[in-house]
Amino acid sequence: MPGAGAHRWQWIAKPPLYWTILLVLMMGHLAVSLLLFFTLSRWAQSLPDARHAIELRMRGGRSYYWSPALGRYLNGHLWFTLGLPGALALIMMIHRNKVERVQ
Numbered sequence: 701m702p703g704a705g706a707h708r709w710q711w712i713a714k715p716p717l718y719w720t721i722l723l724v725l726m727m728g729h730l731a732v733s734l735l736l737f738f739t740l741s742r743w744a745q746s747l748p749d750a751r752h753a754i755e756l757r758m759r760g761g762r763s764y765y766w767s768p769a770l771g772r773y774l775n776g777h778l779w780f781t782l783g784l785p786g787a788l789a790l791i792m793m794i795h796r797n798k799v800e801r802v803q
Contacts, residue, residue, distance in 0.1 A: 707801050709792060719791050726784035733777055740764060 744764035745752045754771025756764050766774070792799050 707803055709799050709801055712798050712800050716791070716795070719788060722784060722788055722791070726780075726788065729777070729780050729784060733774075733781070736770075736774065 752765040
């Protein structure tokens with residue numbers, strides 16, 4: 701269908717170093733989150749104890765418990781998931797004279 705092609709944005713020159721670092725952090729976060737999610741039943745505990753007090757409720761009424769550090773990361777990972785791409789887009793908007801739209 702004419703005119704329905706998706707547009708992309710790309711840097712005209714090399715992107716800033718901090719943009720590249722945020723992109724690597726975003727990809728790393730995505731990989732770690734998916735790995736933890738798909739292997740959750742292998743490493744998380746079904747019953748709480750002194751070292752595994754943070755609860756994550758899954759669909760179907762199943763609860764898993766893990767350490768406080770990992771629990772804080774996984775309970776707040778939505779902020780990383782939405783914030784990192786948002787920061788990348790904001791940087792591209794700030795440097796809009798160095799970014800071009802291509803088809």
